Amino acid sequence: MSAPHREAIQKxxxxxxxxxxxxxxxxxxxxxxxxxxxxxxxSCRSKLAVLNEKLTTLERxxxxxxxxxxxxxxxx
Amino acid sequence: xxxxxxxxxxxxxxxGTFPDDFPLPSELEAVTNGTLANTVRxxxxxxxxxxxxxxxxxxxxxxxxxxSNSLQARIDRLAIKVTQLDSTGEEVSLQDIHxxxxxxxxxxxxxQIFSRSTxxxxxxxxxxxxxxxxxxxxxxxxxxxxxxxxxxxxxxxxFFELWRQEMLKDTERMMHDKGKKPHRPRNEGxxxxxxxxxxxxPHNTRERQRQIxxxxxxxxxxxxxxxxxxxxxxxxxxxxxxxxxxxxSIELRRSYQQELPDGMYEENPYQPDIYxxxxxxxxxxxxxxxxxxxxxxxxxxxxxxxxxxNTSTPTANTPTRGRSMSAGRDALPPPPPPPETAVSPPNGIxxxxxxxxxxxxxxxxxxxxxxxxxxxxxLPPPPPxxxQASPPKQATPVQAPPPPPPPPxxxxxxxxxxxxxxxxxxxxxxxxxxxxLTPIKDRPISKQAPPPMIDPRNDLLKAIxxxxxxxxxxxxxxKEVERGNGLHDVASILARRVAVEFxxxxxxSESECDSEGWGENETSA
Numbered sequence: 197m198s199a200p201h202r203e204a205i206q207k208x209x210x211x212x213x214x215x216x217x218x219x220x221x222x223x224x225x226x227x228x229x230x231x232x233x234x235x236x237x238x239s240c241r242s243k244l245a246v247l248n249e250k251l252t253t254l255e256r257x258x259x260x261x262x263x264x265x266x267x268x269x270x271x272x
Numbered sequence: 273x274x275x276x277x278x279x280x281x282x283x284x285x286x287x288g289t290f291p292d293d294f295p296l297p298s299e300l301e302a303v304t305n306g307t308l309a310n311t312v313r314x315x316x317x318x319x320x321x322x323x324x325x326x327x328x329x330x331x332x333x334x335x336x337x338x339x340s341n342s343l344q345a346r347i348d349r350l351a352i353k354v355t356q357l358d359s360t361g362e363e364v365s366l367q368d369i370h371x372x373x374x375x376x377x378x379x380x381x382x383x384q385i386f387s388r389s390t391x392x393x394x395x396x397x398x399x400x401x402x403x404x405x406x407x408x409x410x411x412x413x414x415x416x417x418x419x420x421x422x423x424x425x426x427x428x429x430x431f432f433e434l435w436r437q438e439m440l441k442d443t444e445r446m447m448h449d450k451g452k453k454p455h456r457p458r459n460e461g462x463x464x465x466x467x468x469x470x471x472x473x474p475h476n477t478r479e480r481q482r483q484i485x486x487x488x489x490x491x492x493x494x495x496x497x498x499x500x501x502x503x504x505x506x507x508x509x510x511x512x513x514x515x516x517x518x519x520x521s522i523e524l525r526r527s528y529q530q531e532l533p534d535g536m537y538e539e540n541p542y543q544p545d546i547y548x549x550x551x552x553x554x555x556x557x558x559x560x561x562x563x564x565x566x567x568x569x570x571x572x573x574x575x576x577x578x579x580x581x582n583t584s585t586p587t588a589n590t591p592t593r594g595r596s597m598s599a600g601r602d603a604l605p606p607p608p609p610p611p612e613t614a615v616s617p618p619n620g621i622x623x624x625x626x627x628x629x630x631x632x633x634x635x636x637x638x639x640x641x642x643x644x645x646x647x648x649x650x651l652p653p654p655p656p657x658x659x660q661a662s663p664p665k666q667a668t669p670v671q672a673p674p675p676p677p678p679p680p681x682x683x684x685x686x687x688x689x690x691x692x693x694x695x696x697x698x699x700x701x702x703x704x705x706x707x708x709l710t711p712i713k714d715r716p717i718s719k720q721a722p723p724p725m726i727d728p729r730n731d732l733l734k735a736i737x738x739x740x741x742x743x744x745x746x747x748x749x750x751k752e753v754e755r756g757n758g759l760h761d762v763a764s765i766l767a768r769r770v771a772v773e774f775x776x777x778x779x780x781s782e783s784e785c786d787s788e789g790w791g792e793n794e795t796s797a
Contacts, residue, residue: 244333251343254343258343262350
């Protein structure tokens with residue numbers, strides 16, 4: 197009686213450990229995804245910011261050039 | 273303190289997954305299943321955030337793409353244009369040069385980056401979950417000063433307002449100094465420097481007083497709208513004050529408009545003298561008095577509580593006007609025994625009168641003339657006075673009667689006593705203003721030895737003036753509002769300030785003086 201009962205409990209516990217490991221894998225994956233998303237977001241934003249900066253300077257330069265080139269016509 | 277932008281929802285995955293009240297065949301499995309379910313929830317939350325992240329990135333990228341596209345188009349256009357340029361074949365006509373418009377950059381500066389409107393949606397969700405501030409704004413209807421009750425609890429714009437106020441005041445002062453420069457040389461070349469410094473102080477005190485009054489929730493104007501309105505209005509008022517506010521009578525106004533140029537020139541000389549000779553209190557008192565007059569009708573409601581500094585002054589002020597007007601005329605004929613007292617007197621009223629008179633007098637410059645003519649005019653009118661005293665006036669006088677009586681004496685004395693000096697200016701002012709005024713005012717004054725009489729008439733005058741003034745004030749307010757809207761962003765404020773500073777580079781010394789005044793203001797504020 198005690199032996200089979202013991203086995204059943206052991207089985208349950210082993211099964212539980214397996215489940216826990218499974219959950220652990222999932223959780224770690226979630227963490228990885230989160231890390232990736234964060235780093236991706238950061239890098240994208242920094243690159244976009246650099247791009248934005250360049251675009252702004254370019255726009256100002258173009259503003260200046262247009263103003264230089266325009267003759268009688270009205271500027272807007 | 274780092275603020276998490278996004279949070280993934282269920283944090284403790286395994287907690288609370290075991291039902292206590294429900295017998296289970298396998299408890300371990302139950303916990304496992306619960307944990308798994310929570311993990312799936314986490315995943316879904318994560319995917320939502322991921323979608324949000326990608327959405328933001330895509331939006332930004334799209335913006336950049338659009339900008340680069342338009343930029344490319346501009347570059348192409350520019351390239352074509354440049355190829356068409358031919359320095360040898362083209363003649364630049366003078367007309368073309370004149371036709372050119374000044375280059376105006378269309379660059380828009382980012383500002384208010386960390387305001388609520390720019391908060392990312394993820395953070396906004398967190399923010400929404402916060403407790404709302406207590407609805408203190410519901411008590412606004414019980415506030416007399418028209419302030420927003422919620423702002424005493426939380427005011428996200430507080431520091432920006434503080435900064436904006438400072439900047440606007442600073443620029444305003446600089447503009448003021450600049451504007452005064454041209455006038456001074458005309459008046460007196462050598463003394464220009466003195467005038468500048470002295471003239472400025474009153475402005476400071478005015479501003480200070482206003483701010484203090486407003487800060488204490490004092491009730492300057494019953495309507496409260498102008499005062500509560502952004503600080504810019506104050507600055508505007510300072511400028512505007514010079515002309516419109518002082519002349520209370522309708523007729524004076526007319527004269528102003530017509531003779532504006534003359535009045536302007538004369539203003540400067542008088543004002544500095546007044547300020548210098550008289551105590552600093554004058555501007556303040558003048559202030560309070562002048563403001564209430566606009567709102568005129570409000571006074572009755574305001575009894576004494578609101579104006580902590582001088583309750584007596586407001587009441588006295590109104591009467592003073594009438595007196596001042598009358599005083600100018602009266603003063604000339606009667607040789608006042610206590611002239612000296614008038615000059616020194618602590619009474620703010622006399623000063624007010626003087627200042628107003630000055631403003632009134634602007635239009636009429638001739639000093640010598642005014643003195644003699646005034647008495648003649650005044651003398652005849654007295655008989656009709658009784659008629660003028662109308663029932664409505666009498667009703668009003670009851671409120672104001674007590675304080676007014678003493679002040680009239682000094683006024684009278686001032687006018688006659690010293691024509692050459694300060695007093696002389698006053699007398700001039702007096703003389704100039706009274707002739708324009710309707711005979712009614714003058715007559716009552718002469719008869720009105722008793723103070724109460726004066727008050728009712730003043731009220732009438734107020735009513736009349738208010739009617740006219742109200743319109744003007746509204747206009748001013750509109751302008752101010754427009755201005756205020758324009759100056760509500762950092763970029764425009766800074767731009768204006770830079771423009772002002774560059775426009776008068778020679779005002780270094782003045783700016784220093786301003787800075788001194790600044791310190792005072794800040795401390796007081």
